[in-house]
Amino acid sequence: MAGIRIAVVGAGIIGCLVARELAAREPHATIAVLDRDAIGSGASRRSAGLHLPRGATERLRAMTRYSQDYYDRLRRERPTLPIHATAVSVVSATADDRAVRETYLAGAEPVRAQHPDLPAVGIPADASVWRVSGGHHTVVQDLTCALARELRSRVDFREGVAVTAVRPGSGGVLLRLSTGDTLTADRVVLAPGPWTADPALAPFVAPSGARVKKVVALHIERSPAPTDGAIVFQDDDAFLLPLPERGHWLYSFTRTEWDVDPGTVARGLSAEDVEEARGTLRRWAPALVEHAGSGRVFCDAYSPGREPVVDVVDDGGRVVFAGAANGCGYRLAPAIAREAADLVLGVVG
Numbered sequence: 001m002a003g004i005r006i007a008v009v010g011a012g013i014i015g016c017l018v019a020r021e022l023a024a025r026e027p028h029a030t031i032a033v034l035d036r037d038a039i040g041s042g043a044s045r046r047s048a049g050l051h052l053p054r055g056a057t058e059r060l061r062a063m064t065r066y067s068q069d070y071y072d073r074l075r076r077e078r079p080t081l082p083i084h085a086t087a088v089s090v091v092s093a094t095a096d097d098r099a100v101r102e103t104y105l106a107g108a109e110p111v112r113a114q115h116p117d118l119p120a121v122g123i124p125a126d127a128s129v130w131r132v133s134g135g136h137h138t139v140v141q142d143l144t145c146a147l148a149r150e151l152r153s154r155v156d157f158r159e160g161v162a163v164t165a166v167r168p169g170s171g172g173v174l175l176r177l178s179t180g181d182t183l184t185a186d187r188v189v190l191a192p193g194p195w196t197a198d199p200a201l202a203p204f205v206a207p208s209g210a211r212v213k214k215v216v217a218l219h220i221e222r223s224p225a226p227t228d229g230a231i232v233f234q235d236d237d238a239f240l241l242p243l244p245e246r247g248h249w250l251y252s253f254t255r256t257e258w259d260v261d262p263g264t265v266a267r268g269l270s271a272e273d274v275e276e277a278r279g280t281l282r283r284w285a286p287a288l289v290e291h292a293g294s295g296r297v298f299c300d301a302y303s304p305g306r307e308p309v310v311d312v313v314d315d316g317g318r319v320v321f322a323g324a325a326n327g328c329g330y331r332l333a334p335a336i337a338r339e340a341a342d343l344v345l346g347v348v349g
């Protein structure tokens with residue numbers, strides 16, 4: 001495999017971690033990462049960056065466990081990286097502990113809080129609050145750029161360079177670039193985030209059934225205290241997250257607008273975005289609603305099975321798609337990168 005040429009399309013958190021994994025495992029490989037924009041400027045730029053130690057399926061829990069260990073190791077080895085442990089409280093609509101215990105990793109050790117003190121959140125009498133360990137928060141774009149900076153002497157990062165065609169053949173995969181250049185690689189990893197309908201990539205990505213959903217989070221203009229942690233509303237798949245580096249809270253909730261275009265969806269929050277978000281926020285923290293009038297809007301790719309897709313997507317086994325992480329692409333990125341590298345290096349002929 002010495003001298004294998006690998007191209008990664010997309011320099012978001014997933015593409016950068018794929019490049020990092022490949023560089024570590026294949027020291028003599030030539031690796032290029034191409035992005036039509038700047039590093040970390042897609043979904044990764046808008047991400048809330050919350051890692052929760054949970055997963056709805058066995059595969060997701062295994063990916064979560066691996067990714068959590070990976071980020072913990074990074075944090076220990078490079079304390080200057082922007083990865084910060086955060087306390088996590090999980091609010092469940094019932095006192096039944098099954099849903100929480102089944103979803104969270106065994107190591108997260110859910111413990112029921114007897115006298116929960118959550119800022120501005122009203123806890124209904126029949127609800128329960130659980131403390132779980134292992135959560136953290138990052139500014140995903142900053143982390144992506146920091147990791148890319150470390151890789152730069154080893155990996156050829158080409159920003160502002162779009163891939164306009166992908167042509168697998170017997171001698172490798174020919175990539176046509178927006179600059180008019182071409183690049184031939186032995187293996188290609190497509191990590192396009194929500195740009196699954198990009199004409200150059202769609203023939204490879206569309207068969208996965210990935211669809212693009214709007215993702216919205218409101219900013220709540222209240223200053224977090226240093227001791228504040230994330231508050232997860234288990235039954236709504238929503239959370240409140242303190243963002244001390246920005247001086248406000250964030251409220252993430254599940255927005256159900258499908259098949260949006262990443263090129264146009266970020267033009268601003270719509271009245272429906274704000275109304276839907278406030279509707280669920282009102283249920284748990286009515287006092288915060290009046291402070292929630294702005295936020296961030298973008299989108300992410302979702303798979304039919306709600307597990308990330310990491311798969312070979314051409315007949316010759318040279319092109320791998322890694323993505324459709326269902327709004328969890330930050331926290332699962334290390335495990336996605338490992339699976340992608342396994343495929344890239346395992347199929348080398």
Ligand SMILES: Cc1cc2nc3c(=O)[nH]c(=O)nc-3n(C[C@H](O)[C@H](O)[C@H](O)COP(=O)(O)OP(=O)(O)OC[C@H]3O[C@@H](n4cnc5c(N)ncnc54)[C@H](O)[C@@H]3O)c2cc1C
Binds near residue numbers: 047048200201325
């Ligand atoms: C508001 C919001 C909140 C979120 N909160 C969380 C959270 O708390 N925790 C969590 O785990 N996840 C969260 N997510 C999801 C997470 O941010 C994404 O799953 C993750 O960033 C996807 O990373 P990526 O590298 O696949 O995609 P991206 O970061 O979008 O990167 C893809 C890159 O590919 C490039 N590209 C696309 N097509 C081409 C082409 N043809 N040629 C060259 N380059 C191309 C794009 O320019 C882009 O830079 C959130 C997402 C949003 C929008």
